[in-house]
Amino acid sequence: MFARSSKRSYLFLSVMLSFCLLLGIGAASAADAVKIGFLGPITGSDASEGAAARNAFMLAISEANKSGEFPYKIEVIEVDDQSTENVAVAGAQEIVSDSAVVVASGFWNSGPAAASIPVFKDAEIPLLIWGAIRESLTNPDNVPYITRSAPTDKQENIPLAVKVLDELGYKDWFIVSDVGSYGDGNFNAFKAELASRGITAKGEEQVPEDTTDLNAVVQKIKASGAKAVYCGSTVAIGSQLKRQLFEAGVRDILFCGISGMKTEDFLKIGAEAAEGALIVSPGVILEDTAEGRKFIELYNAQGYSEPIGAYTPYAYEAALILINSLRACGEKPTAEAMTDAIQKSETTGIMGATTFNSIGQTENVAAYLNVVQDGAWLPLEKSEYQGGKRGFGAK
Amino acid sequence: MEMFWGLFMSALLLGCTYTLVAIGFSMFFGVMDVVVFCCGDIAIFGSFAIMGAYAAMQSAGLFAVLPFWVCVALLIIIGAVFCAALGLMTHLLSIKPFHNSSELMPLLSTIAMGTVIKEILGLLFKPAVNAVSKMVGGPDAMTVVSGRNPQAFPALLMPNGSVLSRNITIILITAVMLLLLFLFLNRTKMGMSMQAISQNKELSRMTGINVSKIVVITFLIGGVMLAISGFLLGSYQKLMSFDDGAMYGAKGFSAAVVGGLRNTWGAVIGGMLLAFVEVFVSGYIPRGTAYSSIVAFVVVVVFIVFRPEGIIGEKSVEKV
Numbered sequence: 022m023f024a025r026s027s028k029r030s031y032l033f034l035s036v037m038l039s040f041c042l043l044l045g046i047g048a049a050s051a052a053d054a055v056k057i058g059f060l061g062p063i064t065g066s067d068a069s070e071g072a073a074a075r076n077a078f079m080l081a082i083s084e085a086n087k088s089g090e091f092p093y094k095i096e097v098i099e100v101d102d103q104s105t106e107n108v109a110v111a112g113a114q115e116i117v118s119d120s121a122v123v124v125a126s127g128f129w130n131s132g133p134a135a136a137s138i139p140v141f142k143d144a145e146i147p148l149l150i151w152g153a154i155r156e157s158l159t160n161p162d163n164v165p166y167i168t169r170s171a172p173t174d175k176q177e178n179i180p181l182a183v184k185v186l187d188e189l190g191y192k193d194w195f196i197v198s199d200v201g202s203y204g205d206g207n208f209n210a211f212k213a214e215l216a217s218r219g220i221t222a223k224g225e226e227q228v229p230e231d232t233t234d235l236n237a238v239v240q241k242i243k244a245s246g247a248k249a250v251y252c253g254s255t256v257a258i259g260s261q262l263k264r265q266l267f268e269a270g271v272r273d274i275l276f277c278g279i280s281g282m283k284t285e286d287f288l289k290i291g292a293e294a295a296e297g298a299l300i301v302s303p304g305v306i307l308e309d310t311a312e313g314r315k316f317i318e319l320y321n322a323q324g325y326s327e328p329i330g331a332y333t334p335y336a337y338e339a340a341l342i343l344i345n346s347l348r349a350c351g352e353k354p355t356a357e358a359m360t361d362a363i364q365k366s367e368t369t370g371i372m373g374a375t376t377f378n379s380i381g382q383t384e385n386v387a388a389y390l391n392v393v394q395d396g397a398w399l400p401l402e403k404s405e406y407q408g409g410k411r412g413f414g415a416k
Numbered sequence: 417m418e419m420f421w422g423l424f425m426s427a428l429l430l431g432c433t434y435t436l437v438a439i440g441f442s443m444f445f446g447v448m449d450v451v452v453f454c455c456g457d458i459a460i461f462g463s464f465a466i467m468g469a470y471a472a473m474q475s476a477g478l479f480a481v482l483p484f485w486v487c488v489a490l491l492i493i494i495g496a497v498f499c500a501a502l503g504l505m506t507h508l509l510s511i512k513p514f515h516n517s518s519e520l521m522p523l524l525s526t527i528a529m530g531t532v533i534k535e536i537l538g539l540l541f542k543p544a545v546n547a548v549s550k551m552v553g554g555p556d557a558m559t560v561v562s563g564r565n566p567q568a569f570p571a572l573l574m575p576n577g578s579v580l581s582r583n584i585t586i587i588l589i590t591a592v593m594l595l596l597l598f599l600f601l602n603r604t605k606m607g608m609s610m611q612a613i614s615q616n617k618e619l620s621r622m623t624g625i626n627v628s629k630i631v632v633i634t635f636l637i638g639g640v641m642l643a644i645s646g647f648l649l650g651s652y653q654k655l656m657s658f659d660d661g662a663m664y665g666a667k668g669f670s671a672a673v674v675g676g677l678r679n680t681w682g683a684v685i686g687g688m689l690l691a692f693v694e695v696f697v698s699g700y701i702p703r704g705t706a707y708s709s710i711v712a713f714v715v716v717v718v719f720i721v722f723r724p725e726g727i728i729g730e731k732s733v734e735k736v
Contacts, residue, residue: 064538064564066657072562103564200706226698228705231663233653236426237698238705244419257566257657264654268579269422289568289655326561 054094055354057082057343058116060109060127060137061152061336063101066257069284071129073327074152074336075099077316078126080323081340092352095344098122102133109133110140117144124149124346124359126339129332130255131155131174132202142166147360151339152332154280154303155206159382165360168381170342171335172303172388174206175213177279178253180388181301182214184401185249185277191416194222195247197238197262199230199254207253207279223247228258235262239269248416252278260287260295267294275299275413283331283391283398292396297413299401300391302331304372306400312371334371342368342375419699427695428688429583429652432590435687436645437668438675439597440638442683445672446614447634450511450522454530455642456665458502462646463569463656464537465498466491468545470570471560475553488572495643502533503639504632530661537658538564563658569650586648593644597680600637610634614678670716676726685727690715 059078062071082095098119100112109128116125117140125141128134129152141148142163150158150169154177159169185191196211198204208227215222224245226238235258242250250266252259259282266276267290277299288295307313307329316337320329346362347354354362367376375385390401394411405411440455469491473479479487510525541563549557560567574582601607609630612620621627649664650656667690675686694712698705719726 064562065659066566068562068565224702226703226705229709232705233655233657233660233663234426234430234695235705236429237423237695237708240419240422240426240699243422257655260566261653261655286566286655289566 054096054121055091055123055347056096056098056119056121058098058100058113058122058125058127058146060100060102060112060116060125060133061129062104062133063099065101065103065105067104067129067255067281067284069256069286069327070152070281070330070332071101071104073325073330073333074129076323076325076327077320077329077333077337078151078340080320081337081344084319085340085344091347095347096121100127102128102130102137104130104133106133106136109137113137113140117141117146122146123350123354123356124343124363126151126336126343128153130201130203131158131206134158135202138163138167144356145360146356147363149339149342149363151336153203155202156210157206159380161380164379164381165364168363168377168383170339170375170383170385171332172386173382174203174210174253174279176386177301177303177388178207178210178214181277181279181299181390182211182218184390185251185275185299186214186218186220189275189413189416191249191275192220193246193248193416194220194251195224195226195242195245195249196222196251197226197228197235197242197254197258198252199232199258200227201230203281204230204254204258207281211251211253228254230258232258233261235265236269238262239265239271242266242274243269243271247274248414249275249277252276252282254278255281256284256286259298260290263287263298264290264294273414277301280331285328285330288393288396288398292393295393295396297406297411298393299406299413300398301388302391303388304331304334305387306389306402307334307371310371316371338368338370338372338375341370342366423695423699425583427692429586430695431688431691432586433645433649433652433664434667434671434691435590435684436593436641436648437664438671438683438687439594439680440642440645441669441672442675442677442680443610443634443638443641446678446680447610447617447631448507448511448522449617450519451526451669451677452506452511452638453523453526453665453669454506454510454533454661455638455668456663457530457533457661458499458506458639459642459646459649459664459668460656460658460661461502461533461537462495462499462643463650464541464563464567464646464658465643466495466572466647466650467567467569467656468541468548468560469494470572471545471558472548472552475549475557477553484575491572492644492647495647496640499643499646500636500639503635503642507632507635530665534659534661538562541567541658566655566657569654569656571651572647573651582651586652589644589648593641594680594684597641601680606630606633667712670713672726674716674719674726676728679726679728682726682728689727 061074102109124147126149131153134153147166154174156173156175198208280302283300283302345368346366349362350358391398392401392404392406394404444452510529511522514521545560573585609625671686671690672683675682690712694708697708697711
């Protein structure tokens with residue numbers, strides 16, 4: 022009996038010892054790694070944008086690890102925020118609770134970004150926003166922890182307004198957005214552009230974020246006599262609005278909007294229904310620059326199932342900014358050192374040179390227009406709409 | 417006037433989608449005295465089952481071999497089989513085990529069942545459909561994107577016809593479904609047994625009605641109704657999301673409460689009333705869309721307070 026008991030104790034001790042050794046090995050390898058967090062809508066209604074951004078971010082980190090330049094391995098804690106505030110906050114908590122994390126980059130949706138910012142500020146972990154555009158996310162209160170390499174909603178709406186209001190000359194507008202953080206920001210930004218030109222919209226509507234039936238809004242647009250519709254929302258609402266306008270016979274009208282709609286999911290409503298949608302996109306036309314072409318080649322070589330979206334280059338660029346900042350922090354980067362390094366960084370990438378102003382907002386603002394032509398997205402200047410061969414609708 | 421008729425048509429279509437979900441609630445509540453909160457999720461599961469089967473049938477080349485309407489009928493049958501099975505599973509897993517428990521238990525367990533259905537769609541739709549498609553179609557198989565992404569519902573109703581003809585077809589299908597349900601409930605022995613159970617379960621049992629069997633059949637028929645609801649929803653909405661079920665469930669339940677929870681025709685009236693309120697508030701009140709759902713739910717609350725038995729429900733009096 023005693024012998025059997027001793028044997029069992031011996032076995033138990035051996036298992037425990039092995040376990041401790043394994044833990045020890047784990048700890049040793051953890052010490053050789055620097056962790057960074059990535060947050061975005063990898064699944065959910067905005068997944069096509071978030072998953073492509075995740076791919077690009079991971080690609081840049083993988084390239085940095087392969088280069089052998091760093092004396093440690095860069096590991097990424099990936100969080101799928103599902104475009105939802107509470108999921109994003111839980112993800113942010115997960116990231117900041119890991120003591121090896123020195124920085125994070127995240128968010129395509131402004132709501133989850135706004136909800137998670139206090140978590141990063143409290144933990145004193147710097148957060149670089151790669152895609153959420155609500156203007157107030159970068160402000161003096163969030164210095165020095167929050168920076169953003171993407172343009173704000175205001176910055177994005179300006180080139181669109183210049184095109185449709187000043188160049189194309191549309192005067193009769195109906196503006197639509199969702200009531201969420203992203204939609205509301207765009208709604209106000211475009212309304213301000215109209216107001217600055219002395220234009221009052223013929224109608225305006227803000228819909229709940231889960232709205233799927235926009236036929237009542239379509240009837241209002243029809244009755245208002247508007248010649249142009251602005252949609253400052255994401256693809257879920259934007260694509261349904263465009264489709265339902267088409268189905269209701271409202272076709273001789275300009276439909277324009279913001280980058281949240283420039284995804285492959287928008288094209289799922291069909292080539293005919295999607296035709297002529299004019300959407301502003303942040304950044305530069307990738308095919309037109311050597312850096313952009315290099316990025317397209319590198320991304321496509323990986324065989325990802327998600328194509329490059331409007332913010333995919335921004336996620337890649339955000340990773341480059343973090344890598345550049347890690348480089349500036351020497352062999353043992355800390356969150357404190359990274360906070361300082363990001364603020365002072367100057368990173369040259371696809372968009373040109375990115376630096377940050379006193380409230381952590383990028384000073385490098387670029388945007389261009391896209392249009393759906395025959396079921397595919399094209400830069401406006403390369404489409405038949407630019408030359409006048411196809412038209413957006415009567416003014 | 418053009419706007420009025422446009423809104424009227426939108427409300428009618430939206431009402432059709434609410435009505436069929438509401439009927440599911442009414443049927444289940446009628447025979448089981450249980451609010452099955454996953455009705456909306458079962459309907460969405462139906463539309464996803466149809467989309468998945470569509471991809472597999474396209475991959476197998478069935479659309480090139482069989483007439484289009486046969487393929488559509490097959491797709492609806494597949495959706496109906498999946499939803500009937502899911503209805504049965506809901507009964508077996510989240511209602512029957514709590515037969516002698518508090519009324520809250522099946523309520524909570526059907527909410528949990530809805531979450532399970534939603535997550536299964538999100539996680540398994542892509543791998544399951546793509547595996548089947550590749551098995552039947554080889555390397556050129558039609559594939560689907562992750563279940564958590566918005567899915568484009570195929571054009572199955574009047575694909576070459578006008579939008580108006582599609583809309584009228586949706587209304588007609590709903591009307592035919594209601595007529596068939598009416599005939600089933602009032603002209604068949606089984607339907608009348610269902611009504612008897614809905615009125616008095618104990619007395620029904622004493623008169624020799626096999627209550628357990630009728631309950632199972634109710635869940636199967638309810639599942640089929642929800643599958644057709646999912647089909648119509650997809651045909652109308654075109655883009656489906658795996659998490660639409662909670663919203664449609666809430667609307668369907670509200671419609672059933674407004675109409676009268678035990679009454680099938682109450683579900684129709686409630687569904688239509690709710691849809692008309694939502695659409696006309698959106699249409700005629702400036703910036704009203706943001707408040708349309710709030711107004712609709714205020715209507716529900718008003719009914720709960722002032723007419724809890726619903727528009728055509730009967731007052732239940734408990735004798736001591």
